[in-house]
Amino acid sequence: xxxxxxxxxxxxxxxxxxxxxxxxxxxxxxxxxxxxxxxxxxxxxxxxxxxxxxxxxxxxxxxxxxxxxxxxxxxxxxxxxxxxxxxxxxxxxxxxxxxxxxxxxxxxxxxxxxxxxxxxxxxxxxxxxxxxxxxxxxxxxxxxxxxxxxxxxxxxxxxxxxxxxxxxxxxxxxxxxxxxxxxxxxxxxxxxxxxxxxxxxxxxxxxxxxxxxxxxxxxxxxxxxxxxxxxxxxxxxxxxxxxxxxxxxxxxxxxxxxxxxxxxxxxxxxxxxxxxxxxxxxxxxxxxxxxxxxxxxxxxxxxxxxxxxxxxxxxxxxxxxxxxxxxxxxxxxxxxxxxxxxxxxxxxxxxxxxxxxxxxxxxxxxxxxxxxxxxxxxxxxxxxxxxxxxxxxxxxxxxxxxxxxxxxxxxxxxxxxxxxxxxxxxxxxxxxxxxxxxxxxxxxxxxxxxxxxxxxxxxxxxxxxxxxxxxxxxxxxxxxxxxxxxxxxxxxxxxxxxxxxxxxxxxxxxxxxxxxxxxxxxxxxxxxxxxxxxxxxxxxxxxxxxxxx
Amino acid sequence: xxxxxxxxxxxxxxxxxxxxxxxxxxxxxxxxxxxxxxxxxxxxxxxxxxxxxxxxxxxxxxxxxxxxxxxxxxxxxxxxxxxxxxxxxxxxxxxxxxxxxxxxxxxxxxxxxxxxxxxxxx
Numbered sequence: 043x044x045x046x047x048x049x050x051x052x053x054x055x056x057x058x059x060x061x062x063x064x065x066x067x068x069x070x071x072x073x074x075x076x077x078x079x080x081x082x083x084x085x086x087x088x089x090x091x092x093x094x095x096x097x098x099x100x101x102x103x104x105x106x107x108x109x110x111x112x113x114x115x116x117x118x119x120x121x122x123x124x125x126x127x128x129x130x131x132x133x134x135x136x137x138x139x140x141x142x143x144x145x146x147x148x149x150x151x152x153x154x155x156x157x158x159x160x161x162x163x164x165x166x167x168x169x170x171x172x173x174x175x176x177x178x179x180x181x182x183x184x185x186x187x188x189x190x191x192x193x194x195x196x197x198x199x200x201x202x203x204x205x206x207x208x209x210x211x212x213x214x215x216x217x218x219x220x221x222x223x224x225x226x227x228x229x230x231x232x233x234x235x236x237x238x239x240x241x242x243x244x245x246x247x248x249x250x251x252x253x254x255x256x257x258x259x260x261x262x263x264x265x266x267x268x269x270x271x272x273x274x275x276x277x278x279x280x281x282x283x284x285x286x287x288x289x290x291x292x293x294x295x296x297x298x299x300x301x302x303x304x305x306x307x308x309x310x311x312x313x314x315x316x317x318x319x320x321x322x323x324x325x326x327x328x329x330x331x332x333x334x335x336x337x338x339x340x341x342x343x344x345x346x347x348x349x350x351x352x353x354x355x356x357x358x359x360x361x362x363x364x365x366x367x368x369x370x371x372x373x374x375x376x377x378x379x380x381x382x383x384x385x386x387x388x389x390x391x392x393x394x395x396x397x398x399x400x401x402x403x404x405x406x407x408x409x410x411x412x413x414x415x416x417x418x419x420x421x422x423x424x425x426x427x428x429x430x431x432x433x434x435x436x437x438x439x440x441x442x443x444x445x446x447x448x449x450x451x452x453x454x455x456x457x458x459x460x461x462x463x464x465x466x467x468x469x470x471x472x473x474x475x476x477x478x479x480x481x482x483x484x485x486x487x488x489x490x491x492x493x494x495x496x497x498x499x500x501x502x503x504x505x506x507x508x509x510x511x512x513x514x515x516x517x518x519x520x521x522x523x524x525x526x527x528x529x530x531x532x533x534x535x536x537x538x539x540x541x542x543x544x545x546x547x548x549x550x551x552x553x554x555x556x557x558x559x560x561x562x563x564x565x566x567x568x569x570x571x572x573x574x575x576x577x578x579x580x581x582x583x584x585x586x587x588x589x590x591x
Numbered sequence: 592x593x594x595x596x597x598x599x600x601x602x603x604x605x606x607x608x609x610x611x612x613x614x615x616x617x618x619x620x621x622x623x624x625x626x627x628x629x630x631x632x633x634x635x636x637x638x639x640x641x642x643x644x645x646x647x648x649x650x651x652x653x654x655x656x657x658x659x660x661x662x663x664x665x666x667x668x669x670x671x672x673x674x675x676x677x678x679x680x681x682x683x684x685x686x687x688x689x690x691x692x693x694x695x696x697x698x699x700x701x702x703x704x705x706x707x708x709x710x711x712x713x
Binding site for chain 1: 602604605608609611612615646674675676677678679683695696697698700701702
């Protein structure tokens with residue numbers, strides 16, 4: 043059977059090596075950071091304490107030297123309290139009461155001197171025998187124990203309070219770090235309670251008390267990990283690993299120290315291997331679960347970030363859209379001002395406001411007026427199209443008499459058709475049409491655009507407007523002309539934006555193909571339908587507008 | 592007695608045109624080129640109708656309407672907004688502040704505007 047002291051020797055080598063490596067690894071990872079410097083100091087004091095305890099415990103033949111080492115060990119713990127306190131003050135960024143900043147180092151140093159040079163904490167060394175075996179020496183504790191342990195208890199309490207206070211305002215990552223610290227402290231305290239207090243001073247079994255000392259490596263190890271590692275494992279993974287590790291160690295120790303019979307050894311080895319396998323799988327599955335959750339959280343975060351970006355882009359677009367709409371409104375305004383002046387003055391000249399114009403002048407004046415009207419219509423159409431495309435059209439729905447709207451359009455276009463030498467008539471239904479809920483201005487613009495278009499493409503004959511109430515609660519406006527007519531292909535392209543029937547390109551044209559497009563958009567916004575039919579070239583065209591009642 | 596019309600219009604070419612036409616049509620015309628000038632003239636001449644442009648230097652037509660709405664003795668004066676600024680929100684706002692109509696200048700000849708005025712003066 044392997045001796046416990048042999049294991050102790052191995053353990054102390056592992057702990058010291060691991061401690062030195064951790065301390066300097068953290069320090070060199072960022073030499074300038076105060077937190078890393080404090081950590082190295084903490085680690086050095088802790089290791090010194092472990093080494094002093096170890097040698098003090100085994101020097102059973104030189105009790106005076108052993109006592110000195112034990113006192114130095116107690117003193118080192120007092121010194122350890124200084125970087126320990128400052129480390130957590132620094133990490134949690136919680137300011138201490140000013141007097142603590144002076145008192146803690148002062149008391150630590152005082153306790154150090156009292157511990158080393160008086161019998162304040164260690165009076166003398168006493169051998170420990172268990173089951174007739176000499177297992178080493180331990181100190182007999184002096185009267186200063188209450189002050190000594192009270193001080194350590196106070197420092198630990200202050201640190202834990204700092205961590206807990208910080209915990210509630212910490213970010214997710216900081217919280218995880220604090221969980222690591224707390225876990226490290228917890229393991230250290232529990233192990234010390236078991237090995238150093240309960241076992242050593244209550245049962246007098248001091249064989250394992252150094253295990254308690256070694257457990258400081260958990261406190262410092264977790265702390266180091268929390269400082270260095272950016273992506274910390276969830277605390278669940280750590281706890282699972284620790285539990286698996288602890289059971290694994292216990293099984294291993296049991297196999298090593300308390301099993302002599304070969305077949306039982308083989309069986310226990312098998313169980314240990316099986317346990318390690320399952321333990322590994324368990325740790326991995328917890329890790330995987332945490333990773334998945336983390337991924338989900340990251341995705342949510344990404345989604346939130348994308349949402350923020352999208353909303354900012356949307357706001358920018360809205361601003362741009364507003365700027366564009368304002369620009370179009372202002373540009374239209376600027377274009378319309380000279381057009382208004384031309385329209386006004388020409389109309390006044392024609393109306394003889396400035397005297398009778400000569401016969402020769404009348405036709406050119408009328409041509410200027412007509413051309414100007416086309417320009418005005420073009421500006422109006424462009425404004426309408428830009429609003430349609432931007433989805434900014436506003437409607438003012440009201441019950442309206444469609445026949446009245448048609449009559450007002452015909453009235454406005456009377457002069458134009460007369461000048462062109464064609465007719466424009468309205469064949470009213472005998473029965474009155476029901477009123478329709480429409481935006482009067484928009485529907486007027488639709489009818490105006492269709493009739494205006496018919497006038498353009500009709501050079502002889504004329505245009506007839508009819509209305510009808512269809513059986514499915516709809517009102518129909520039918521506008522037929524004796525003009526150019528259209529092919530099926532032309533009809534299919536008729537209501538698209540910026541396109542015109544072929545007839546338009548051959549004959550004189552005025553619009554930019556916007557009128558019919560606007561008409562279709564407005565009718566559809568009324569949940570109506572607009573379409574055109576033609577029996578072919580030279581056979582005229584008929585436009586249908588259907589509006590729900 | 593001739594009806595008094597106040598035109599508030601900053602475009603000189605248009606202001607002159609409407610002033611000439613309305614004078615020929617028998618109205619007594621006053622013409623202000625800014626909203627501020629318009630406010631002064633309303634108190635001074637007490638017009639029977641106001642033709643109000645919307646885009647004006649400094650205070651605009653909406654600002655003028657805001658002032659008029661507060662002046663109880665003038666609220667009964669019919670105001671017709673006539674502007675080439677065809678923007679639905681502004682239009683809505685003007686109508687809310689009490690303009691009787693919002694005409695797009697370019698769609699009407701001066702003669703047609705006179706017909707509208709006569710309707711509102713009836």
